[in-house]
Amino acid sequence: MRNYLRGALAIYAKDIRLEARTKETISAVLAFAIIIAFIFGFAFDPSPTIVAVVGPGIVWVAYVFTGILGMNRTFALERDRGTLDGLLLAPVSHESVYAGKLASTATIMLVVEAALFPVFLVLFDLNLFNVWFVLVALAATIGFATVGTLFSAIAVHTRAREVLLPLLFLPIVLPVIIGAVSGTDAAIAGDGWDGVGKWLQFIVAFDAVFLMLSSWAFDFVLEE
Amino acid sequence: MPSAAGPRSRAMGLGGRQLLLGVAALVFIIDLVLIFGYAPTASEALGVQVQRIFYFHVPSAIVGMISFGVSAFGSVMYLIKRTRKWDRLAWASAEAGTIIFTVAIATGAIWAKPVWQTWWVWDANGTLTFMLWLVFIGYLITRAYAPTVDRGARWAAVVAIFGAAAVPFVYMAADWWAGLHTERVTGPGASGSLESEMFYTLIFSLVAFGFLFAVLVAERSAQRAIDEQVEILRREVA
Numbered sequence: 001m002r003n004y005l006r007g008a009l010a011i012y013a014k015d016i017r018l019e020a021r022t023k024e025t026i027s028a029v030l031a032f033a034i035i036i037a038f039i040f041g042f043a044f045d046p047s048p049t050i051v052a053v054v055g056p057g058i059v060w061v062a063y064v065f066t067g068i069l070g071m072n073r074t075f076a077l078e079r080d081r082g083t084l085d086g087l088l089l090a091p092v093s094h095e096s097v098y099a100g101k102l103a104s105t106a107t108i109m110l111v112v113e114a115a116l117f118p119v120f121l122v123l124f125d126l127n128l129f130n131v132w133f134v135l136v137a138l139a140a141t142i143g144f145a146t147v148g149t150l151f152s153a154i155a156v157h158t159r160a161r162e163v164l165l166p167l168l169f170l171p172i173v174l175p176v177i178i179g180a181v182s183g184t185d186a187a188i189a190g191d192g193w194d195g196v197g198k199w200l201q202f203i204v205a206f207d208a209v210f211l212m213l214s215s216w217a218f219d220f221v222l223e224e
Numbered sequence: 225m226p227s228a229a230g231p232r233s234r235a236m237g238l239g240g241r242q243l244l245l246g247v248a249a250l251v252f253i254i255d256l257v258l259i260f261g262y263a264p265t266a267s268e269a270l271g272v273q274v275q276r277i278f279y280f281h282v283p284s285a286i287v288g289m290i291s292f293g294v295s296a297f298g299s300v301m302y303l304i305k306r307t308r309k310w311d312r313l314a315w316a317s318a319e320a321g322t323i324i325f326t327v328a329i330a331t332g333a334i335w336a337k338p339v340w341q342t343w344w345v346w347d348a349n350g351t352l353t354f355m356l357w358l359v360f361i362g363y364l365i366t367r368a369y370a371p372t373v374d375r376g377a378r379w380a381a382v383v384a385i386f387g388a389a390a391v392p393f394v395y396m397a398a399d400w401w402a403g404l405h406t407e408r409v410t411g412p413g414a415s416g417s418l419e420s421e422m423f424y425t426l427i428f429s430l431v432a433f434g435f436l437f438a439v440l441v442a443e444r445s446a447q448r449a450i451d452e453q454v455e456i457l458r459r460e461v462a
Contacts, residue, residue, distance in 0.1 A: 147386070154379045158369040167365060171358040172386050174351075175393035178401050198400070206393050213389055217382045220303055224375075 007092030011100025025073050030112050033066040037119050046124055055126045056184035060177055067109050068166050071148035074105050075156040098218040106145035113137055132187035132196045139203040140180035147172050150214040153221050179203045236442045244442055248435035255432035263425040277335045279425055283433040284328040285353055291321030291437055292356050296388035299381035311377040316444035318363045320437050325357040351398035359387035
């Protein structure tokens with residue numbers, strides 16, 4: 001158990017240090033997210049009454065799409081630099097590699113999501129500075145990263161990596177998307193635990209089930 | 225199950241498959257006679273003649289779900305046992321299931337339009353069917369893009385197992401979501417009661433679709449088994 005955590009932590013620290021120095025993924029993904037939010041302004045009439053209805057939806061469409069972009073890079077960077085084999089040969093279990101990669105992916109996604117708060121506030125007058133929304137976003141992002149890290153390990157080894165990830169990822173995380181949008185709806189409406197609690201518990205249950213399943217499946221995915 | 229038959233992980237023999245095909249064809253012809261001759265014309269509320277598509281829609285949706293279950297079960301067994309027959313079962317089941325789900329979705333839309341004035345109803349069953357259809361497509365594309373058959377088999381098995389694990393979550397989320405948006409979800413639920421002739425026809429249709437699924441799985445499994453033998457022979461020659 002201690003080795004598992006130490007291995008995972010080492011890989012997490014490596015990824016975060018790399019990202020802190022290059023800022024490659026965050027800058028590209030954030031720019032993409034801002035463009036999506038901007039385009040949404042023309043996809044519908046951004047008046048307050050309409051934003052109240054479609055607001056949670058656009059937030060999560062932006063988050064999911066940018067998340068996919070970021071997750072595609074989780075293993076693609078390692079593979080392009082030829083460090084993937086080294087990572088897998090490192091004297092840590094594959095579960096540690098999975099946990100470390102999951103944590104770094106989730107962290108990067110959360111940073112981008114937080115950076116988008118002011119963008120949504122300015123463009124759509126959509127106030128996401130709300131503790132319930134933050135909890136929903138945290139739970140949902142962990143769910144996305146859990147499933148996405150596993151599938152990106154599959155996608156990176158295929159000829160069609162950028163296309164395959166969303167194809168596998170989106171149908172499986174559909175319940176998280178439904179839960180996140182509905183939870184956000186309730187959070188913005190100011191319903192508190194009464195409205196958000198059900199969805200929050202639902203997403204956390206999803207996270208727990210898929211965290212166990214993904215840790216188990218990761219070995220089968222990596223096997224040559 | 226067809227592909228589980230026989231020693232040395234061989235698929236079902238040619239004679240067995242022809243017999244299965246013959247029986248399935250007979251059952252399907254009888255089913256058509258029942259649907260258009262025996263089953264009574266539905267009440268106004270069910271949409272009169274167009275309601276007969278019900279005998280295609282409901283069985284194909286149910287058999288589609290079963291095909292997903294078979295594919296996920298075959299995938300689990302493959303990851304545990306690592307024998308080709310389980311992978312062939314999972315793969316063939318995914319292919320047959322994709323076709324049968326397509327039938328279910330298409331007939332559902334054709335039926336919903338005249339009865340509920342909308343092609344698509346966002347209820348839990350429809351959402352789950354559509355989601356599993358997408359997972360199957362992802363399953364088949366994963367196999368197509370995999371560098372080797374073995375890796376494709378393992379990855380696809382993981383996809384099928386993840387899909388199966390997501391089923392209760394998708395169903396619950398879609399159900400709650402539909403409850404919140406009732407004004408946009410009109411339709412099923414109040415579909416009227418079934419007369420007994422209708423019920424028997426439905427059960428028979430379910431059996432007919434079950435045979436269709438079994439034929440497709442048996443044929444595809446046998447083809448894959450032959451493919452694998454050809455590949456082995458090719459390597460021996462080379």
